Amino acid sequence: MPTPEFCVFTEPQQGATYDTQLAFAQQAERSGFDGFFRSDHYLKMGEHFSGEPGPTDAWTTLAGLARETTSLRLGTLVSSVTYRAPGVLAIQVAQVDQMSGGRVELGLGTGWYEAEHRAYGIPFPAKRFDLLEEQLEIVTGLWAAPRGGSFSFDGAHYQLESSPALPKPVQDQVPVIVGGAGLKRTPSLAARFATEFNIAFQPEDVVRDRWARARAACEEIDRDPATLKSTVALTTLAGANEADLAHRAAATGVELASFREDHTFSGSADEIIEQAGRLIDAGAQRIYFQLMDMSDLDHVAYIGEEVLPQLR
Template identity: 40%
Template sequence: MNDLDVLKEVNLLVEPQQGSGYEAILRCAFHAEKLGFGGVFTSDHFVRVGDGDPGAGPLDVWLLLAALAVQVPRIRLGSLVSPITFRNPVGLAVAAAQIDQMSGGRIELGVGAGWFAAEHLALGVGLPPVRQRMDALDEALRVIHGAWAATSDGVAYSFDGRHWRVDGWPGGPVPVQRPHPPVIVGGVGPVRTIDIATTHADEYNVPFQTPDQVCAAFDRARRAASDKGRATPRLSATIALYAGTTRLAALRRIAKAAESVEELPDFGGFGTVSKCAEILDGYWSTGAERIYLQIVDAGDLAHIELLAEACRISLDRRAREKGEAR
């Protein structure tokens, strides 16, 4: 295995609304590509999550991805995830296809039901009950796939649902990736999220859970896909991991990010590089095919280097256990 291929299934998840501006995220993406990470993905929020200074954030995620697509040449890019409560599904299909062209086929589209009440209040957008949002997400994914299909076959697309209506969409930019860019559905709902992901998605992502919880969610996804007679989508997990040259250095990073040291083991962990590698071992053991590492401070390139080192140690162990040669 080529040395730069080792981290290809590890992606960084930046959080612009937490304070990282465009220049910091651009430098982060260049550095991630240099280190060999597979992709840089971004959350899609317009309001900071939790207390603290939003700094230079937020950024419009799809403008950010378009800019990265033309400036960073090789790394994969995507949203994790764009809420359909304030993103039109045809608009998402067009944006993803256009950026797929701009990037030479490197975009991925993560879509979710929306959840952050304070954000919706600030935007003046309603946040419907969970069941209604999940119904709208299911329809939105049908619309996205329908819009891409219309673009490919030249037949105008219409959809008349309870939550979305499309009347004769003529088609938009043709994505480079065929049949379309990968679609990611993320969430921890034990029934409806799994059903939607195994019906519509190329990847199912479990965000910010313990390894045991991730493993249980993956098992549910496998069973649901099997019951449908479908292939299981790619399985992935998102975690928060804080590394330092010492434990104290890691704790300083946690404090700067305004995270809770006590709660962090519930969705990731922290410590020296060797400790972080052990934490990663636990997540790879769930059967995850991809891992996303949350990056709150995109300007902390030294942290990204430490995370890359921890990933390499963990992935080397994983390869040896499988009897694979690097």
């Protein structure tokens, strides 16, 4: 089994400027993480975070980070199909891939946060799975179309006519992430279009079950299940002692005791090593540590220096 990868996963809509994200990403790079991934939202969630000074656009942010980091994988977990036309999204991701020297990954999902759509005038159709299926087919089709050729698509929601299918990414295949706890259609879409299937914020038994469903979906279309990366994302609080943990919990507006009862990574380095180790033994090929306080660079450093070396 290949060595697992470890990424930070952030929620900048809660209140983080580009400079805050840059400092966070550069700390993650110094601390040995493999990737920086961010949500793609335009409105803060919950009452503890102010959302000030306002949201940042995911792909604009990643374009900047592409030029100011050197080794991190960069991507979304996940972009919503409601935000962009698929042809434009394919151009944006390919351009950022060029800007990064081939380090970009695209997470794509249906979107779910209706309030942010109302807040910024973004249409929010009731049925979005068909949009996701067509967008996955278009984006991957544009990238895969041969140079000098063209790509056309005639779907129920999108039509492309003789697109030159440019620009091309640096990578021969930009990794595409599909995730979610759906029982049938999500694993099926991952098997058809994705390189990675991610489960976030779920108990271990659900994670294992959904990975199994994705593998079965691969077998149904004669795809080798080993070509679909199994990954997991969990909110994380780590610290050398209870005081550190309590301080970090308070900074994110949660009680430490309730946080530990949820589906999370929490505790000392040894505790998180044990928690993450179980998932790696179950088949996790990449783990995303969701860190909510982007001003706490010591948190990033602690995980990178005390946890990751023991998991590799």
